[in-house]
Amino acid sequence: MLEAKKVLKKSNLRPTSQRVAIVDYILQKNKVHITAAKLITHFKNKNISISLATIYNNLNELADKGILRKFYVNNDKMWFDSNLQDHYHFYDSEKDELIDIDKNEISFSKSPKIPDGKIKDSINIIINLKNKN
Amino acid sequence: MLEAKKVLKKSNLRPTSQRVAIVDYILQKNKVHITAAKLITHFKNKNISISLATIYNNLNELADKGILRKFYVNNDKMWFDSNLQDHYHFYDSEKDELIDIDKNEISFSKSPKIPDGKIKDSINIIINLKNKN
DNA sequence: TTATAGTTTAGAATCATTCTAATAATCTAA
DNA sequence: TTAGATTATTAGAATGATTCTAAACTATAA
Numbered sequence: 001m002l003e004a005k006k007v008l009k010k011s012n013l014r015p016t017s018q019r020v021a022i023v024d025y026i027l028q029k030n031k032v033h034i035t036a037a038k039l040i041t042h043f044k045n046k047n048i049s050i051s052l053a054t055i056y057n058n059l060n061e062l063a064d065k066g067i068l069r070k071f072y073v074n075n076d077k078m079w080f081d082s083n084l085q086d087h088y089h090f091y092d093s094e095k096d097e098l099i100d101i102d103k104n105e106i107s108f109s110k111s112p113k114i115p116d117g118k119i120k121d122s123i124n125i126i127i128n129l130k131n132k133n
Numbered sequence: 134m135l136e137a138k139k140v141l142k143k144s145n146l147r148p149t150s151q152r153v154a155i156v157d158y159i160l161q162k163n164k165v166h167i168t169a170a171k172l173i174t175h176f177k178n179k180n181i182s183i184s185l186a187t188i189y190n191n192l193n194e195l196a197d198k199g200i201l202r203k204f205y206v207n208n209d210k211m212w213f214d215s216n217l218q219d220h221y222h223f224y225d226s227e228k229d230e231l232i233d234i235d236k237n238e239i240s241f242s243k244s245p246k247i248p249d250g251k252i253k254d255s256i257n258i259i260i261n262l263k264n265k266n
Numbered sequence: 267t268t269a270t271a272g273t274t275t276a277g278a279a280t281c282a283t284t285c286t287a288a289t290a291a292t293c294t295a296a
Numbered sequence: 297t298t299a300g301a302t303t304a305t306t307a308g309a310a311t312g313a314t315t316c317t318a319a320a321c322t323a324t325a326a
Contacts, residue, residue: 013272014272014273014322014323014324015323016272016273016274016322016323018273018274019273036313036314037313050274050275051274051275051276052275052276052313052314053274053275053276053277053314053315053316054273054274054275056313056314056315057273057274057315058273060315071207072205072206072207073205077313078313078314088245090245090247090248090251092248092251093254099248101245102245104243105243105244105245105246106241106243106244106245107241107242107243108239108240108241108242109240109241109242110237110238110239110240111238111239112221112223112234112235112238112239112260113238114223114260114262115223115225115232115262117264117265118223118225118262118263118264118265119262119263119264119265120260120261120262121226121260121261121262121263122260122261123258123259123260123261124207124257124258124259124260124261125256125257125258126256126257127245127247127253127254127255127256127257128253128254128255128256128257129247129248129251129252129253129254130251130252130253130254131250131251131252132250132251132252146303146304147291147292147293147302147303147304148292149291149292149303149304149305150291151304151305152304169282169283170282183305183306184305184306184307185282185283185306185307186283186284186285186305186306186307186308187304187305187306189282189283189284190284190304190305191304193284210282211282211283
C-alpha cells in the first residue's frame with residue numbers, strides 16, 4: 001500500500017485522492033514548511049486540482065491528528081510544519097521561507113518563572129533574518 | 134504642555150484630539166500591550182469616538198516613529214507594545230493577553246548559527262500558557 | 267450492492283487590516 | 297489673525313487569509 005495511504009489509515013482519515021496527494025507531498029521531503037497558498041500553487045503547477053477549502057480542511061485535520069504542526073509566523077499567515085520534533089525557526093522574509101533550528105542549537109541557561117496558576121504550553125521562537133549588505 | 138503633546142511634537146505628529154487620546158492612554162500605564170480592537174473598545178467605554186481607521190493609522194504611525202513596537206502573536210492579530218526594551222512575552226490565550234518577560238529573565242547558553250549571507254534582525258519568543266488544572 | 271457516514275467543492279461569509287476620496291483640523295507665512 | 301497649504305480623520309469599500317454552508321460526490325461496512 002502507498003505510504004500516504006498507510007499514514008491516513010492510521011489516523012482514520014479516508015484516503016481520498018486529494019488527501020493522498022497532500023500527504024504524498026509531505027512525505028516526499030522529510031521536512032516541509034507549507035502554507036495553504038503555497039500548496040495550492042504547487043498542485044496547480046502539477047495540474048492537480050484541489051480546492052482551497054479542501055487544502056485548508058486537510059491541513060487542519062492533519063494538524064489535529066498530529067501529522068503536521070500548525071503555527072503562525074510574524075505576519076498573518078498560517079504555516080504547517082512536518083517536522084514534529086521540538087524545534088525553532090529562522091524566518092527569511094525576503095523569500096517568505098522558514099528554516100529549521102534544531103532544538104539543541106539553542107539552549108537556555110535561564111528560563112523565566114511561569115505565572116501562577118499557569119503552565120507552559122509551547123514555546124515559539126522565531127529569529128527574523130535580514131540580508132547582510 | 135500635556136505630556137502626550139510633547140511626545141507627538143517630538144515625532145512631528147500633529148496633536149489632534151485622537152492622537153492625544155491614544156498617546157495619553159499609552160502613557161497612563163508604563164507598559165501596555167494593545168490591539169486595535171481592544172483600544173477602540175476602551176474608547177467606546179469612555180464615550181470617546183475614534184474611528185477604527187484612525188486607530189490603525191495612528192498605531193502604525195507611532196510604531197514607525199519608534200514610540201510603539203508592532204508585532205504579531207500566534208494568531209492573526211496585530212499587537213502594539215509600549216515597552217521598547219528588548220524583551221519577550223508570555224501569551225495567555227484564555228485571556229487573550231500578553232505578559233512581559235524581561236530580557237534578563239531568559240539567557241542563552243547556546244545560539245544557532247545564522248545562515249550565510251543573512252544577519253539577525255529580531256528575535257521573537259512567545260511562551261504560550263495554559264491553565265494548570 | 268446499497269445505505270450511511272465522511273469528503274469535496276464553489277462560492278458566500280467573516281474578520282482583521284488597509285485603502286479611498288471626501289471632509290475637517292492644524293499649521294505656516296505674511 | 298487669516299488664507300492657503302498640508303496633514304488627519306472618517307465611513308465605507310476593498311483586500312486577503314481563512315472558515316462556513318449546503319449540495320454533490322465517494323469510500324466503506326455489511
